[in-house]
Amino acid sequence: MSALGGPKQTGGIQPPTAMGLVIGIVLIVAALALAYLLVQMAGLIALVGIIIGGVLIAFGVHFVPVGGAPAAMGQAPGIATGVAMLAAGAGLAGLFGGAWAAPLGFGVALAGGAIGGGLLMAITCTMVNVIYVFGMGIPAASGKVDKDPITGDTFPEFKSQGTEGHGLPFISWVGGVIGGALGGLGGTLIYLQLLDVYQAQLPVILNATVEQIAPVAVSLAGIFAVGMFLVNAVLAAYNITGTIEGPHDPKFKRFPRAIIAAAVASAVTGIFAIGLLQLVGVF
Amino acid sequence: MSVKVEVGAGGIPHNQILIYGLVGSLVLIYLTYLNTITGTEYFSFFGGLAAVVALLWGTDTIKHLCSYGLGTGVPSAGMIALGSGVVAALFGATTGPFAPIVTIIIAAIIGAVAGLMANAVVRMDIPVMVVSLIELAIVGAMTILGLSAMACGTFEFLGMITGEIAILGFIVQSYEFSLIGGSIIAVIFMLGAIAIQHSFNACLGPGEQQDRTLMLAAECGFLSMIPIAIISFAFIGMYAALISLVVSIVGWLYTYKKYIELSQRDAYAWLDAQPILEPKGGA
Amino acid sequence: MEEIVFGIGITALAGALATVAGAAEDVESDIGSQGDPNSQVQLAPQMGYIHRIFNKAIAGEPPAYGLWVALGAGLAWAFMAMQINPILAIVLGSALAVFVQGIYATTAYLGRTASLAKFGQPVYIDILKSMTTVTMAHAFIAIFATVAMCHLMISALGHPFPLPLLGIVWGIALGAAGSATGNPFYGKERQYQEQKFGAGVPISASGNIVRYAEAGQRNSLDNGFFSAKLGGPASGICFGLIVFFELWRTVVFEEFNIWGPIVVGVVVILVFAIIDRYIEVWARKNFGPYTAPEATEEASS
Numbered sequence: 001m002s003a004l005g006g007p008k009q010t011g012g013i014q015p016p017t018a019m020g021l022v023i024g025i026v027l028i029v030a031a032l033a034l035a036y037l038l039v040q041m042a043g044l045i046a047l048v049g050i051i052i053g054g055v056l057i058a059f060g061v062h063f064v065p066v067g068g069a070p071a072a073m074g075q076a077p078g079i080a081t082g083v084a085m086l087a088a089g090a091g092l093a094g095l096f097g098g099a100w101a102a103p104l105g106f107g108v109a110l111a112g113g114a115i116g117g118g119l120l121m122a123i124t125c126t127m128v129n130v131i132y133v134f135g136m137g138i139p140a141a142s143g144k145v146d147k148d149p150i151t152g153d154t155f156p157e158f159k160s161q162g163t164e165g166h167g168l169p170f171i172s173w174v175g176g177v178i179g180g181a182l183g184g185l186g187g188t189l190i191y192l193q194l195l196d197v198y199q200a201q202l203p204v205i206l207n208a209t210v211e212q213i214a215p216v217a218v219s220l221a222g223i224f225a226v227g228m229f230l231v232n233a234v235l236a237a238y239n240i241t242g243t244i245e246g247p248h249d250p251k252f253k254r255f256p257r258a259i260i261a262a263a264v265a266s267a268v269t270g271i272f273a274i275g276l277l278q279l280v281g282v283f
Numbered sequence: 284m285s286v287k288v289e290v291g292a293g294g295i296p297h298n299q300i301l302i303y304g305l306v307g308s309l310v311l312i313y314l315t316y317l318n319t320i321t322g323t324e325y326f327s328f329f330g331g332l333a334a335v336v337a338l339l340w341g342t343d344t345i346k347h348l349c350s351y352g353l354g355t356g357v358p359s360a361g362m363i364a365l366g367s368g369v370v371a372a373l374f375g376a377t378t379g380p381f382a383p384i385v386t387i388i389i390a391a392i393i394g395a396v397a398g399l400m401a402n403a404v405v406r407m408d409i410p411v412m413v414v415s416l417i418e419l420a421i422v423g424a425m426t427i428l429g430l431s432a433m434a435c436g437t438f439e440f441l442g443m444i445t446g447e448i449a450i451l452g453f454i455v456q457s458y459e460f461s462l463i464g465g466s467i468i469a470v471i472f473m474l475g476a477i478a479i480q481h482s483f484n485a486c487l488g489p490g491e492q493q494d495r496t497l498m499l500a501a502e503c504g505f506l507s508m509i510p511i512a513i514i515s516f517a518f519i520g521m522y523a524a525l526i527s528l529v530v531s532i533v534g535w536l537y538t539y540k541k542y543i544e545l546s547q548r549d550a551y552a553w554l555d556a557q558p559i560l561e562p563k564g565g566a
Numbered sequence: 567m568e569e570i571v572f573g574i575g576i577t578a579l580a581g582a583l584a585t586v587a588g589a590a591e592d593v594e595s596d597i598g599s600q601g602d603p604n605s606q607v608q609l610a611p612q613m614g615y616i617h618r619i620f621n622k623a624i625a626g627e628p629p630a631y632g633l634w635v636a637l638g639a640g641l642a643w644a645f646m647a648m649q650i651n652p653i654l655a656i657v658l659g660s661a662l663a664v665f666v667q668g669i670y671a672t673t674a675y676l677g678r679t680a681s682l683a684k685f686g687q688p689v690y691i692d693i694l695k696s697m698t699t700v701t702m703a704h705a706f707i708a709i710f711a712t713v714a715m716c717h718l719m720i721s722a723l724g725h726p727f728p729l730p731l732l733g734i735v736w737g738i739a740l741g742a743a744g745s746a747t748g749n750p751f752y753g754k755e756r757q758y759q760e761q762k763f764g765a766g767v768p769i770s771a772s773g774n775i776v777r778y779a780e781a782g783q784r785n786s787l788d789n790g791f792f793s794a795k796l797g798g799p800a801s802g803i804c805f806g807l808i809v810f811f812e813l814w815r816t817v818v819f820e821e822f823n824i825w826g827p828i829v830v831g832v833v834v835i836l837v838f839a840i841i842d843r844y845i846e847v848w849a850r851k852n853f854g855p856y857t858a859p860e861a862t863e864e865a866s867s
Contacts, residue, residue: 466643
């Protein structure tokens with residue numbers, strides 16, 4: 001991304017304000033109650049699924065190693081693109097696999113979504129390392145930690161002068177795959193919940209068969225899944241102020257904030273998505 | 284290592300643009316209701332014009348928000364705007380003639396929640412965050428509703444999910460060949476997501492001028508109308524779609540020409556096939 | 567069995583189309599300096615380095631390609647709904663999407679450059695004339711290949727998503743794969759060619775991009791030649807592998823067991839983990855270490 005916003009460097013982690021937490025909890029409870037009133041138990045389960053999906057997306061974004069513009073210059077470790085968008089690429093590739101496997105059952109579809117997202121990140125991260133090593137002659141060196149928590153490699157002696165580290169250490173590779181898998185899982189979960197709701201309600205409202213309304217149900221669930229994915233991913237990107245190296249980065253510890261924010265935002269957007277068909281034909 | 288986001292000062296105050304944008308897009312989108320009243324489809328293009336007005340307003344909002352430095356690129360603001368907007372727009376569409384007003388209310392709720400979460404939980408602590416995200420969600424929702432109305436001639440949900448297809452000369456009602464059934468809503472989503480942030484993203488820098496940025500916003504709006512006008516040939520009558528196409532092309536040509544003139548006015552020099560002008564005193 | 571063979575054929579074709587799309591996408595974005603290397607093209611005039619590089623800042627690559635491919639797919643869908651032959655519909659849809667891409671490219675260059683007037687960066691309109699067309703040509707290949715691939719997935723493999731929705735999914739994935747793989751190669755090796763090979767660009771050198779070519783002054787077409795050597799093909803392989811494995815594991819192994827694709831997916835991820843680790847260790851053995859391990863860490867700003 002053309003990252004032209006200056007990252008705000010704040011010392012330590014500011015906890016969420018009490019007001020924010022209270023409003024968040026109230027909103028989630030209100031949304032759950034509304035879902036139960038509108039669509040009974042099915043609505044409640046669907047909304048819980050959407051909230052979990054949103055939380056998984058926001059959590060997953062924190063794993064994806066993204067260095068932004070400095071990474072493209074070998075000045076910072078990570079993948080050289082925007083964090084929300086890379087996560088979206090992985091999550092939507094997962095959604096592709098999950099939606100394809102949807103008729104085979106809930107568990108298979110979820111696993112398919114997760115593996116789809118993880119696969120995209122595994123291949124992308126490997127090719128990024130191919131470019132770093134064979135195209136630019138740069139070995140991996142993290143700027144935030146001295147030692148890779150998985151492989152035990154040490155980094156300071158591989159870091160070139162005047163940079164914050166570069167390349168993509170193995171811990172970041174693993175983080176990327178986990179992030180992609182969580183994103184794919186979350187996106188697919190949102191999609192499947194909404195698809196269930198629409199496939200149950202649309203035939204009744206339109207007096208049509210499930211096959212006839214399938215394109216509408218798939219499209220609605222798909223575009224809402226994409227929309228909610230982006231809202232949650234951007235909130236998570238705001239939380240990490242643009243760049244992160246992966247699970248070993250100190251910024252990773254900020255994730256509880258994003259999880260709260262994503263849960264509330266998913267609950268509110270989710271209730272409107274679930275209640276979408278309640279007013280059709282009323283006016 | 285990122286460039287500071289700088290914006291030019293002066294120009295029309297933001298609140299004035301807000302009021303013009305809100306009222307203008309609401310009035311223009313209601314003009315498409317003439318289609319239902321008169322039983323024709325010739326007024327569809329007003330939906331596109333509503334989107335143009337909304338985008339003008341959204342551009343100014345993004346400029347205000349991004350001058351604080353979000354830590355991630357300008358494009359993410361467009362993504363969160365349209366992500367919240369798509370849910371609000373489709374929910375609003377189900378309320379028949381009240382669609383535009385309900386859309387604005389729902390978008391404001393979703394935007395407020397996202398803004399509150401960003402400020403109080405993720406601790407962005409940007410003073411204009413809540414207001415800006417409310418505005419952006421409304422802009423995103425109005426853009427989607429406006430372009431949808433332009434494509435299929437109505438902003439009502441049932442009109443968006445039913446289409447007609449000629450099979451062997453017979454006109455058959457079908458859910459598959461509709462705005463939502465065919466996922467044209469996804470195209471509108473992306474058109475809006477890029478158009479809303481492009482003008483500010485493309486014009487940022489110390490020499491940013493409000494009139495040039497807004498002219499580009501109008502250009503992006505009319506440019507987005509062109510493909511929608513072409514797509515609308517699949518949904519509405521030939522002549523109605525032709526009117527939309529002519530309006531979009533005329534509007535686009537005018538704004539594009541004006542934008543080039545404004546760029547020529549603001550540029551340091553306007554050169555054709557000249558070498559690099561090294562600054563005095565050398566680099 | 568016949569169905570599987572047919573599916574494998576479609577999978578291979580989709581993978582090939584994706585490879586072409588990925589390569590074209592990266593070269594296109596590098597000619598336009600889109601994505602992250604854009605920040606340096608933007609920064610250079612502010613540091614006093616006036617240049618003749620195309621500065622095409624249209625969002626990041628993933629959202630931009632999300633739009634181009636979704637738009638091409640949406641227009642193709644509309645043309646198909648108007649009873650136009652699918653191949654012609656995809657060509658027409660991609661051509662119109664490229665028109666939108668070209669206009670966005672020109673407005674981005676004019677806007678960014680005009681806003682840099684304070685630093686004495688002029689607008690070179692010959693850049694617009696010669697380079698926009700080249701990026702449009704590359705974008706056409708990328709969009710056409712991706713939309714055609716999406717159409718195959720629906721009509722031959724039976725994916726439930728409508729064409730435009732699939733366009734958004736694979737468009738964003740294409741942009742993500744292309745920008746992740748191709749950007750560092752262009753950003754570091756080309757823009758900062760004068761810096762030492764095998765090391766990151768020191769932050770103090772930021773903005774000092776290479777502005778002169780072997781003969782005359784560098785323009786973005788020179789960057790296209792350069793990207794086409796490694797960054798483009800690598801992006802193509804990246805996106806091609808993603809599409810191929812994603813389809814292959816489902817098409818081939820779903821027949822045996824519904825959990826088959828998932829097991830195979832995990833195995834493929836583990837294989838890539840081994841490849842990645844091998845590359846990393848190889849680099850550590852051959853390139854470093856730059857300082858003795860006990861030396862104090864260089865101060866980084």
